[in-house]
Amino acid sequence: MKVLCAEIIITFAPMQLLQVSGVVPENTAILSKHLEREVIIDFFLPTNVPDPSALTLLLINDGQNMKELGLEKILNELYTANALYPVLCAAIHTGKERKLEYGVASQPDYLNRGGKAALYTSFILDELIPFIKNNFSISSFREKAFAGFSLGGLSALDIVWNFPEEFKKAGVFSGSFWWRNVDQVEVDYDDDKHRIMHQVIRNGKYHPGQQFFFQCGNMDETMDRNKNGIIDSIDDTLDVINELVKKGYDRQTDIHYLEMPDGRHDIATWSRAMPEFLKWGWGT
Numbered sequence: 001m002k003v004l005c006a007e008i009i010i011t012f013a014p015m016q017l018l019q020v021s022g023v024v025p026e027n028t029a030i031l032s033k034h035l036e037r038e039v040i041i042d043f044f045l046p047t048n049v050p051d052p053s054a055l056t057l058l059l060i061n062d063g064q065n066m067k068e069l070g071l072e073k074i075l076n077e078l079y080t081a082n083a084l085y086p087v088l089c090a091a092i093h094t095g096k097e098r099k100l101e102y103g104v105a106s107q108p109d110y111l112n113r114g115g116k117a118a119l120y121t122s123f124i125l126d127e128l129i130p131f132i133k134n135n136f137s138i139s140s141f142r143e144k145a146f147a148g149f150s151l152g153g154l155s156a157l158d159i160v161w162n163f164p165e166e167f168k169k170a171g172v173f174s175g176s177f178w179w180r181n182v183d184q185v186e187v188d189y190d191d192d193k194h195r196i197m198h199q200v201i202r203n204g205k206y207h208p209g210q211q212f213f214f215q216c217g218n219m220d221e222t223m224d225r226n227k228n229g230i231i232d233s234i235d236d237t238l239d240v241i242n243e244l245v246k247k248g249y250d251r252q253t254d255i256h257y258l259e260m261p262d263g264r265h266d267i268a269t270w271s272r273a274m275p276e277f278l279k280w281g282w283g284t
Contacts, residue, residue: 020046020079020086025072030131034123035101035116040093041128042066044075046086052138056087056282058145059124061102061152063091069271078278085282088141090132094152102148102155103179104196105162110183121159125166145281147171147213149270154179154197157212157240161200164207171213171277173270174220174263177236184225191226195236198243206248213256213280214241215273217263234259256280 023044030039042063049055060066071089078084095101103114105121124146133139144167148156153172160170178184182194193199220233228235237257245251258276263269 020084021048022076022079023047023072023089028135030127032123032127034119034127035095037095039095039123039128040064042091042093044072044089044091046075046079046088049086052136053140053142054086055138055141056085056143056145057129057132057141058087058089058147058281059128059156060089060091061146061148061155062094062150064093065149065267066091068267069274071274074271074274074278078275083284084278085142085284087278087282088132088136090128092128099151102151104154104158104200106200107181107196109179109196110181114179117155117158120155121162124159125163129166143168145169145171147173147277148175149173149267150265151176151179158197158200160210160212161204161207164210168209169211169213169281171215171281172237173215173273173277174217174233174265175214175237175240177240178232191239195239198236198239201240201243201247204247210249211254211256211281212241212244212249213258213277215258215260215263215270215277217260217265217269219263220265233265 023046026043026045028041030041032039097116099113100116101120103117105118108114146156146160146167153175154177157170157172160167177195177197179196180194181196182189214237216234216237221231223232225232241255241257244255249255258273260269
């Protein structure tokens, strides 16, 4: 593990803004009081950034999968093409209690999964973000965003939605929006009442300036609980988008939906979608 220093990413050049030439990967660990475990973080640090306040901070759940996803290569290719403004990516490794730490902070699901989601949120806000600011000597970022995959995507959206003063963008790849407080086999189960994230948005408020990226694949799964010919992951995601639109978000300018005909619920698919997400959020 390495102790990170601001000098790693910040090169001050007078009178000009240098093009980002690539990223420097670094790795460290934080001992979290909230989670009572060591949390490993992989950082992808853009080079030649003379003004630290020009950086966007992008947090990514399931950071242990970034090597397989190829995030470093994706970032380098975008920077080489001068297609991306500087983004400091912090990929957060999950722990053994992933299904407890990821979820919706206000309510666990019907099996009590997500029971530590509120603690994970506190780790992000109280420990991780202050750690990053301190170790990189950055008092503020251009903006902050959060992304995740599957259950990690649900977690990312929940945190972004509930803390609009901190986060402006969310990226959700194959999000677990089926997350529910009643088992779907129960006779009284109702999509409109028991999907947790949909209710969180429905009961929340419009936050001006927030934007959302959603990705789904037509081969994410085969389940179709309402027998409408559309797999559940797409149905659930489109319903989340509809709830956001009802709150006042513009479907064209505030929400980006990427549906991949050959997309599966896997890292290879999310790797193909990642460049579109990054260019959507911070493309030049």
